[in-house]
Amino acid sequence: MVRPIVKDRLFLSLKSEEATKEDLPIGKDLLDTVRHYSDCCVGLAANSIGIRKRIIALSLHPLELIMYNPVIVKKEKPYTTTEKCLSLGETETTVTRYETIEVEFRDTSFVKRRAEFVKLVAEVIQHEADHLDGIVV
Template identity: 45%
Template sequence: MKRAIVTSRLALRMPSELATEQDVAIAQDLLDTLAAHANECVGLAANMVGIRKRVIAIDDNGAHVAMLNPEIIEKSGAYQTEEGCLSLPGRRATTRYQQIVVRWQDLGMAWHEQRFTGWTAQIIQHEVDHCNGILI
């Protein structure tokens, strides 16, 4: 189910809580909402649709992937860039990392650990920041 996008900075600055099996439906809603905004958006975090749980949906080279409890456990290759956000007007400068290693749970709650680089890595970093209440 597509959900409405939250734009309140106050709400978006609250860190999200760990996701459980009961939050798998939220992950599906995030995938639906990401698909609905695919022309303007490459990633979403659950708090952007009003659910304060650690769930994100991202575009990985054209494939939409949902991640529960994503955690960046390694990062290297810092660079400066500019990003926009569906919840915020305009674009802002931020520091990202070229390579990251992410641990997360899939929709069946199985754990994964994978290295991501470049654009996909940047999207994941932006959405994990949302889980921590950090805005660009």
């Protein structure tokens, strides 16, 4: 189900809580919402749809991904880039990201996984993981 996007800065600055198995359906709504906004958005964190749980979703054709409780455990090759956030409209902010990251997370069956991501996918994961800690670019 597509959910409305939250733009309240104070709400977005709050840290999100660990997701549990009961939160699995939220991930699906989150992915539905990313797909709905695919013309301007490739990923979302759950607080962007009003739910303060550590869940992110990505849709970068052909890759689609829902991650519960993602933790970036390794990052390599820093670079500087500019990013926009759907929640903030057209504002561009300069950030430091890492080209290669390793992430521990739970998948859509809530099974623990560890995977490596590179380039744009890695960048989107870093942006959304920041949202979980209340950091908005």
